[in-house]
Amino acid sequence: MSRRSLQSVLYVDDEPDIREVVELSLTLAADLKVDSCGSGEQAIKMLATLRPDMVLLDAMMPGLDGPATLARMRADPRLAGIPVVFLTAKALPAEIQRFLALGAVAIIPKPFDALRLAEQVQTIWNGLADAG
Numbered sequence: 001m002s003r004r005s006l007q008s009v010l011y012v013d014d015e016p017d018i019r020e021v022v023e024l025s026l027t028l029a030a031d032l033k034v035d036s037c038g039s040g041e042q043a044i045k046m047l048a049t050l051r052p053d054m055v056l057l058d059a060m061m062p063g064l065d066g067p068a069t070l071a072r073m074r075a076d077p078r079l080a081g082i083p084v085v086f087l088t089a090k091a092l093p094a095e096i097q098r099f100l101a102l103g104a105v106a107i108i109p110k111p112f113d114a115l116r117l118a119e120q121v122q123t124i125w126n127g128l129a130d131a132g
Helices: 016-029 040-046 066-075 093-102 117-131
Strands: 008-012 033-037 054-057 084-088 106-109
Touching: 008 016, 008 040, 016 033, 016 117, 033 040, 040 054, 040 066, 054 066, 054 117, 066 084, 066 093, 084 093, 093 106, 106 117
Parallel strands: 008 033, 008 054, 054 084, 084 106
Antiparallel strands: none
């Protein structure tokens, strides 16, 4: 059973420069529609109408941080099935285990390789299809 191809991603990060790099990395290297926002609160609002295939989420943000944003998504039946990948500098083994336990499907550590980011995201997506 194959899942359809990855077509859209929402990237959530409070750093505008990093959002720009991620958007460029994903749109130039892959045929993806990339939306982005600067906070967990904005992401939850956007997800009321936007249905991305995947959410890339920074862990450390003011206000509603990444783990709290993921918890809100998992508590909402309309959003619970959207795969979430943390793109974060918090990538020590204990932190990775915590994020996975919260329901993330993968973690991409920062700093990331902008030239390989689209490939990493696609590999994660393909792994979900193979597992499902």
